Amino acid sequence: MRSDDSIAIVLISPCLGDVSHLLSEYSTTTTTTPPPPPRPYRFQYQAGRYPGNVDRVHQEIGDGSGRVQGSYSFVDPKHKVRTVQYAADETGFHASLINYEDTIAQPIDSEAVRLAKEKHFRLYQKIAEANSHGVPVNLPRDSASVGRAKDKHIQLYQKIAEEHAAIANQREAERLAYEATSAINDVNPDHVY
Structure with a gap:
């Protein structure tokens, strides 16, 4: 056997596997595969905008059954560290904010x-x-300048309303003229020509 033949065999051999599970309509037997066991996971990372500077962190733990706990923190533009702790479970997503007091405080008059x-x-x-x-x-009564502005507004409004009415009348006249001069196109799909 030449070395070229062995390469061809190696490249072709993965293609010779069973693909009957992909074409269920051609399969004569049905196999049921049990779901895999839950896959718990855990991750954590830190990042920064430039080397040597950490300005955000994130960590999360999942039990593989849909329950997740985690938190992330970041440095905001005011150079304050803001943190969000969260949990997600069968009752929903629950978050708590840490160090956000200044964002919800009302300013003092x-x-x-x-x-x-x-x-x-x-x-x-x-x-x-x-x-x-x-x-x-x-x-309070309108000042002279407010009165003039109101009058100008009303005049412009009336002018625009008249223009719109003229356009609508013109389009209606065009539609009626078209209908009067057009032959009805009665299409009968059962008619043989």
Whole structure:
């Protein structure tokens, strides 16, 4: 046997395996393979944007039956380490945030903001009280520039509405003209020509 023949045999021999399981319609026997046992796993890694700098880590453990526990941490743009611990099981995905307090804390109002809010709430209460008794409230009047802007808006709106109506009328006229001059194309699939 030449060396070329042995190479051909080695390359062809894996192709001579049983493929009946791939073509179930040609198979005369049915075999049932039990599922493999659960495969627990565990992984962990660290990474950084440049050598010698770790700015994110991730670790996870799975029992192979669908229950997973893990956590990941990263350094945010404010240079704070943020961590998320999580678990996934038959009841769902459950996460807890660690070192996120500053992201959910409300900012403290400045003195000017505090005074503006108080003024707003007083005015709101006054208007709500008047409305509950049916008393009209003196609403602020439009300035001259606001009045001019409103007039310009209304004129533009009317102009656009008229243009749209003209376009719709033109299209309707074209459709009616087309229908009036077109022959009905009655296609009968059973008719032999």
